Amino acid sequence: MKVAVLDINGKDTGRKADLSQDVFAIEPNNHAVYLDVKQYLANQRQGTHKAKERAEISGSTRKIKKQKGTGTARAGSIKSGVFKGGGRMFGPRPRNYSFKLNKNVKRLARKSALSIKAGEQSIVVLEDFNFDTVKTKNFTAILKALNLENKKSLFVLGASNNNVYLSSRNLQGSEVVTSSELNTYKILNANQVVLLEGALEGIETNLSK
Structure with missing residues (x-):
């Protein structure tokens, strides 16, 4: 699968990148994609929610009637959840929302997303490009050249680059x-995925295992 390689001005360099058919052209597995996205979102949850139950409420222990x-239901505690100011019945408790997902399923999901x-x-x-200094203006110029100013974009680097990362950090859509x-x-959340040449080998190595 041949794709033209562009420069930071959005111009064709005349070179072609060869994208692996095994990573970028498979039949997408929607269920694997669903599971991987579900796990990612679950892992973002802190799970610190908590409501006070009747044992944690301050109040009299006197039998109220x-x-x-009386012609009404029996009641023994003002801290019961049926009364105003009482404890919460079946309220949320702190919990861990994360769950395990097989590595092969995650790999299949990412290949499916790239293929989509x-x-x-x-x-x-x-x-590949680099910035001498941290400047948001430099990164904005690349977005403008690629017509990505008003789109969600995901830039994938081959290796960590602090100047490029910090230059993009203030831009909400990138x-x-x-x-x-x-x-x-x-991958799926972005309107456009921008792969740097140096990232292709790493992506194909990680997902072709």
């Missing part, structure tokens, strides 16, 4: 990750 003869984007022609291959940080949710 006699057992029989490739099928939508939403993948761009860009030549995200920069390395090939080892790539995940299904981020």
